Amino acid sequence: MTTQADVLALGIQPLARRESTAEAAAQALRSQISAGRLAPGSQLREEHLAAALQVSRNTMREAFRLLAHEGLVEHALHRGVFVRMVGVSEVRAMYATRRLVEPLGVRAILGSPRAGDLVASLGDVVTAAEAAATAGDWHVVGTQDIEFHRAIVQAAGSTHLSAMFSGLLAELRLAFLRLPDPETLHEPFLRRNRGLVTSLGAGDLEKSLGEIDSYLADAETRLLAVVGDGSRP
Amino acid sequence: MTTQADVLALGIQPLARRESTAEAAAQALRSQISAGRLAPGSQLREEHLAAALQVSRNTMREAFRLLAHEGLVEHALHRGVFVRMVGVSEVRAMYATRRLVEPLGVRAILGSPRAGDLVASLGDVVTAAEAAATAGDWHVVGTQDIEFHRAIVQAAGSTHLSAMFSGLLAELRLAFLRLPDPETLHEPFLRRNRGLVTSLGAGDLEKSLGEIDSYLADAETRLLAVVGDGSRP
């Protein structure tokens, strides 16, 4: 006989709830946006998209709300929803946040008893990115770069911080979309991420923090150079 | 003639956009929840509330989405929306986050050239809370306590962090609702907040961080003692 206690002891969790139609529609838009097929600044008309995805206008609106909360689109009352335009001020804000948050992850990693495991899995991510770079797949490199930093913040152990940071990274991906030449941006970061893994592996807190800081300063500068030239300065 | 540049120079902002009906409905529920009239765990039936607020069911559902994203209610597919139940694990997560984030604010305040102004306005908040305590209005004391810590995090200068923290504090208010005796919880914190203002005013970073840390440890312990006894342990 299995008691309720037994079930709990097994660590069984409530099953992942199926996705609603609105969530599915949102996911469809999400992939279109992150693939760059829906350009930043372009308007998403509910009637048009509802017809394309074969859902009702109301459901479409619900999907828009989801995306708006994630920061992927902007909702202007009575005017419509637009793919988020990431400008100079947004990039500045994102990197201000990263400068505050990522060091927390670095400190947590080095202070953790499982520091070895954490650094090893970070190394795996960089290795995957390096392989993708060799293959010339810069889109994957970008994805792995984002994954790398998400993992760092995750190590801080705060669900709230992780959730916020995931949203920030999704926003950041919007900025990456504006890059004419992904290689120029991502190639140097690959080396920086590898360097960070090395200094983390050596347990050198000061050097690790320095690496993060220079990574962020460099990334911000490069992004601003590109975004600043955009249609909306 | 007033040009667009003139307008921008004056710092004039786009007029406060009127709220949509859904937002208004959400606001109504928000105040009901934070006033404790909608008990945590209770179900919100769309048809019933739509009738009460005299909006359509669709609009009501949109309001639910807004609240769900804020973490005030939980949405279970095909089962309905429920006022968020804050349990032991949620409280632990909230304070883990606060322990990471609030020190960032404290460091930012002491590192700012406007440290004096910042500390002064923090002092005003505590003063207001002390006045409310004298008057026996513990609900206001709680509000000011939350405002105090929101201001600290705001000083870190990250819009992302501030937004996340505001959500966290709204969640925290849900936990406060479960307190049978608000005075017991809030009274000691009043003194701690005053102490923090003092050490901030003295420019003592170590002491300030210590104050924050002991405030958080104390608050977590007290909240866990109450929440742990709740219906959902």
Place this chain on the structure above:
DNA sequence: CGTAGCGGATTGTTGAGCAATCCAACAAGA
């Protein structure tokens, strides 16, 4: 040149309706 209206297009909101799902109560079987 600036602006005040006009009209089409789009969004905001409503209400009704039906399918899908949940849940509590009951019935059947070991």
Place this chain on the structure above:
DNA sequence: TCTTGTTGGATTGCTCAACAATCCGCTACG
């Protein structure tokens, strides 16, 4: 008695059609 179907009512998920409110580009006018 305990477990396992089954069923019916209640509630949510989604759609559809319609109308009101609002925005925006256009035109005409001073």
